[in-house]
Amino acid sequence: MKTMRKQFLPFALPKISEKTIEDVANVLRSGWITQGPKVKEFESSFKEFVNEKEAIALNSATAGLHLCLETIGLTSNDAVITSSVTFTASVEVICYFGAEPILTDVDPVKNLMTIETLLQCIETNCKFVNQKLIHIPSNKTVKAIIPVHLAGHTCDMEKIIEFAKKYNLFIIEDAAHAFPAKHKNKMIGAWGDFTVFSFYATKGITTGEGGMVTTKHKDHADRIRLMRLHGVNRDSYNRPSWYYEVVEAGFKYNLTDIAAAIGINQLNEACAFWERRTEIALKYNQEFKNLNGIKLPILDEQGIHSWHLYRIEIDPEIAGFGRDTLADELKEFNIGCSLHFIPIFEHPFYKKNYNFNRNDFPNANKMYEKCLSLPLFAGMNDDDVLDVVNAVKSIFQKYIK
Ligand SMILES: Cc1ncc(COP(=O)(O)O)c(C=O)c1O
Incomplete structure (x- = not known):
């Protein structure tokens, strides 16, 4: 017998506590609603949670993927390998640079990029010349891999890291679905060169819209911090005087303290x-x-x-x-x-x-x-x-x- 629900049940909904709402109200009352102390607190708790050296909060995972590719110096002469089963964000960021997206097939069980699908992909598409992996059809140099931890299943990071080392590639993990998750005994967020999380409304934790990059590389973390806010060398919260310098043509990818107040509570839960x-x-x-x-x-x-x-x-x-x-x-x-x-x-x-x-x-x-x-x-x-x-x-x- 079919019994129809009175209220529609969506496939995902955020869970927001009353304390979160109170904390957001307090930020709104505080007068400091853009990037400030709450963003710092959120970053610091997040990096502790995944046990990685650096965490940079952004207004989306897409921004995070973009800035990771920016900081490794991706150009239109390069190519990046990612999974064919992912959201467009993992691939569009490669296109932003005029670089070549190369797609792997996935395994039949978890639908992840694996070492087998990676090897099959490069055997079909690439050659290794002078320590460089070259994508034959475009003649571009493969510079990075974006493995996607689909649905929360984790890619085999040990094997992917070994592969990346052999071919001199950066690893930027798309962990939009993988918070909190572990591969072996290590949190996702502490494996590759960079890991990118999403706090979109349907994700494991949310800030409405938001994202986080974690990395072990201080120099890249500093570059991402610079580029998330117009390439200005001091954010306005930390600026001791009116003076600031624009040192790059950056982006507007920073998170607000309003969103970070949600994020801090979500992280606790x-x-x-x-x-x-x-x-x-x-x-x-x-x-x-x-x-x-x-x-x-x-x-x-x-x-x-x-x-x-x-x-x-x-x-x-x-x-x-x-x-x-x-x-x-x-x-x-x-x-x-x-x-x-x-x-x-x-x-x-x-x-x-x-x-x-x-x-x-x-x-x-x-x-x-x-x-x-x-x-x-x-x-x-x-x-x-x-x-x-x-x-x-x-x-x-x-x-x-
Ligand atoms: C696998 C994957 N990567 C990246 C993203 C982009 O996340 P955001 O909306 O935070 O930019 C999503 C969003 O749904 C996703 O599912």
Whole structure:
């Protein structure tokens, strides 16, 4: 029997405490609402949390990815390797420089860039000459890799670091989905040259819009700090007098103290949020394990999954219905869902401007036919979880052969 929820259940919602609202109000009353002491406090707590030397707060992860590529000196003669299964942000930042984006396929289980997909990608596209990895079609030098910790599964950083060392590449991890997460015993945020986090509204912790770069390189951290605020050599909070100098043509990517006040509170609640998301994900896994034609997310055997997303795959041959039908049927129950992600090479912009061959990405194509993300967020109560469980089960029941 179909029971429709009265209120729509989206696939993600932020959880904001009353204390957060109070703290934001206090910042608003304080008279200092742009980048100031709260941003400093947020950066300092964040770097302690992930155990990395430097943390720079920004107004988005996209800004963070952009500034990481800027500080390594990316030019239009360079190329960057990233995953074909990601949000456009991981790729568009490469295009900002007129550099060449190179895409890897993903593994069939977690849909991540792996050492195997990396090797396959460079064997097809690159040659190693004079200690430089050259992308053959564009004749550009590969300068960096952007691994994407999709959904909160972590890429095998040890192997990717070994690969990067061999080919003299920087690693800029896209950890928009990976807070808090661990690979082996080390937090994501303390592995590569740079790690970029997102605090967009649907993420593990949020500031409305926001991002953070962590890095072990002091010189790069200083450059990112400079470039986030117009290339001005002193931010206005720390300026002892009216005098300042513009030393670069920078950007306007700084975070506000209003957002940082949200971020500080969210960071304090990050473990509790993660525990609740984990509980829900494990409950889904338990409830759905006997359904035929569903592939469930697996636990990370070598670390800690952030459970940012709960992505499943539907095999229409076995289930008797496909992903699109599941999305439509969930709507009938007043339940939302999402798709992470339409592969990059399927988007008109990338089709028009780059010569990606979809046959090079068999696993990304398979994922795209079958994948769907079900609601998962810390603020879901037990009734919300049960509504999703019952809806999914009854849809499977309806189409059973
Ligand atoms: C994998 C991935 N990378 C980067 C971003 C960009 O994050 P932001 O919106 O903070 O710029 C997103 C946002 O959804 C994302 O999913």
